[in-house]
Amino acid sequence: MEIGIIGLGKMGGNMAERLRKGGHKVVGFDFNKEATKKLTDAGSVGVDSLEALVKNLTPQRAIWIMVPAGDPVDETIAKLKPFMQKGDIFIDGGNSNYKDSQRRYKELKAEGFNFVDVGTSGGVWGLAEGYSMMVGGDEDVVEHLRPIFETLAPGKDKGWGRTGPAGAGHFVKMVHNGIEYGMMQAYAEGFSIMGHKTEMNLDLGQIAEIWRYGSVVRSWLLDLTADALQKNPNLEGLEAYVADSGEGRWTVFEAIDLNVSAPVITESLIRRIRSREDNNFTDRMLAIMRNQFGGHAVKKD
Template identity: 80%
Template sequence: MELGIIGLGKMGFNMAERLRLAGHKVVGFDFNKEATAKLTATGSIGVDSLEDLVKNLAAPRAVWLMVPSGDPVDQTIAKLEPLMQKGDTFIDGGNSNYKDTQRRHAEAAAKGFEFVDCGTSGGIWGLREGYSMMVGGDKAPVERLTPIFEALAPAKDEGWGHVGPSGAGHFVKMVHNGIEYGLMEAYAEGFSIMKAKETLNLDLVQISEIWQKGSVVRSWLLDLTADALKKNPSLDGMEAYVPDSGEGRWTVFEAIDLDVSAPVITESLIRRLRSREANNFTDRMISIMRNEFGGHAIKKS
């Protein structure tokens, strides 16, 4: 089967390579010409324009977008639409808001195009391990694209599925990322507590390796944590600054709208926001209040 991929970052390139190895034709475009040249060198087709990407695909075409959420998705679709034909399919494999996805699906359908949303997890390890894919959209295009999903997944019948109508794939991926926030925060807090217990002189690398086998808290995330600790046990040279992709926020907003209590995911998001504050005002406010009511000492900078 043929697939066009727009956005040849690490994940997009690895997806293209996994598809090529499975025998699929891949045509890729990126504004970074080094990325397109690398794709060509590995046996796929790297092109320098969207026009060339479309020309190198036979109808009905399928184009997978691996671009940042928001306006970049809309802009890319707007540039592609005049080049494509009715019956062609857009696949948004990025972390788009599911509400935007539902709007794009309706707009595409009105013009005769198919639109599929695919929440994609696997990061830089997807080439080797396969990708977990949560697919939303109409039944017909999803069935037609099944060989693509099977090739990208860990196995043909594992790690992917058609989870519902338009927007469902991105909604499930949003919740997936919210859960990821909570898991990461729990691991981080646990290891921080053990590091703070200096009298026991705990070896965090050893403990992470013990937990990897047989423990209730074992996971792939723990495996990655153990590998990272081996490389840098003291986390030297790193700042306590944690960005967020936006999906944790969307998960919290949805929980509020649905009257679902989600304190762990919410607090993990707040902790990420707080990590970006240098000498944050909130903590300084608490310090002066403690000083006012109890005479507690204030630590000067």
């Protein structure tokens, strides 16, 4: 099957390579000429414009968009439409807000195009391990794209599926990332507690390895944690600064809208935000209040 890919960064480029190895014709475009050349050198077709990308695909075209969420997705779709024809398929494989995906589906459907949203998980390991894909869209369109999903997934019948109508793929991926926030926070706090028990001289890398097998907390995330601790046991050279892609926030907002209690995910998001504050004002306020009501000592710079 033919597939066009826009955005040949690390994830998009790896997806293109996995599809090529799976026997699909891949046509790719990226503003980074080196990324396009790498795609061509690997045996796929790299082009220098969106128009060329469309012309190198046979109708019914399927174009997978891997660009940052928000305006870049809308801008890419708008630039592609003049070259596309009715029945062609737009696939958003990025981390878009599910409400944007619902809107894009309605707008494109009214113009005769198809739209599928794919929440994609797997990161830099997807090329070797396969990608987990949560797909939203019309059943017949998703079925048409089945060969693509089967190739990208860990197995033909594993790690992917249509989760519902347009928007459902990105909604499920949003919640997936919210859960990821909570799991990461729990691991981080647990290892921090052990690290502070200095009199036991615990080897955190060894403990992570022990937990990887047979433990109820074993997971792929723990596998990655164990590997990181083996390479850098004391986390030297790292700043306590944790970014977020936005999906954790959307999960918390959705929980509030639905009156669903989600304290673990919410607190893990707050901890990420707090990690970015230099000389945290909130903590300094707490210190000065304790000083005022109880005369407790205050540490000064």
